[in-house]
Amino acid sequence: MRKLSRSTLAVTIGGFAAAVPMSMFISMGTASAQQDLSPIVNTTCNYDQVVAALNDQQPALAGQLAAQPTSQAMLRSFLASPPPQRQATATQLASYPGAQSVIGPLLGVAGSCNNY
DSSP: OOOOOHHHHHHHHHHHHHHSOGGGGGGGOOOOTTOOOHHHHTOOOOHHHHHHHHHHHOHHHHHHHHTOHHHHHHHHHHHHSOHHHHHHHHHHHHTSTTTHHHHHHHHHHHTTGGGO
C-alpha cells in the first residue's frame, strides 16, 4: 500500500469536505474549537466497517467517498495508522474550513462502526 503523508491526507479530506453539501449536516450542530476527536483517533474499526457504517448512516457522504478513489486511499491510510499519528492528522484536519462537514458524521460512525 502506498504511504500517504498527513498533508496529502489533509488536502484530500479538505477537498472531500468541500464536495459534500454543507446543508446535509446542518442538523449535526456547530462544532466547538475543543472538539473531542478521540472516537475517530481510537477507533478499532477497519475500512470495510467504516464504509458499511457510512453507507447505512450517511449514504450521501458514502456516495461522495465511493466517487473519490484518492479519498478512499486516504481513509485506508488513516485507519492503518497508529493512534498518535491519527491524532496529529485529525487535529490538523479539524482546522481546515469545511472539515466539520466530514468530521461530525465520522465521529458518529466511529461510535457505531464496530456493529458492522
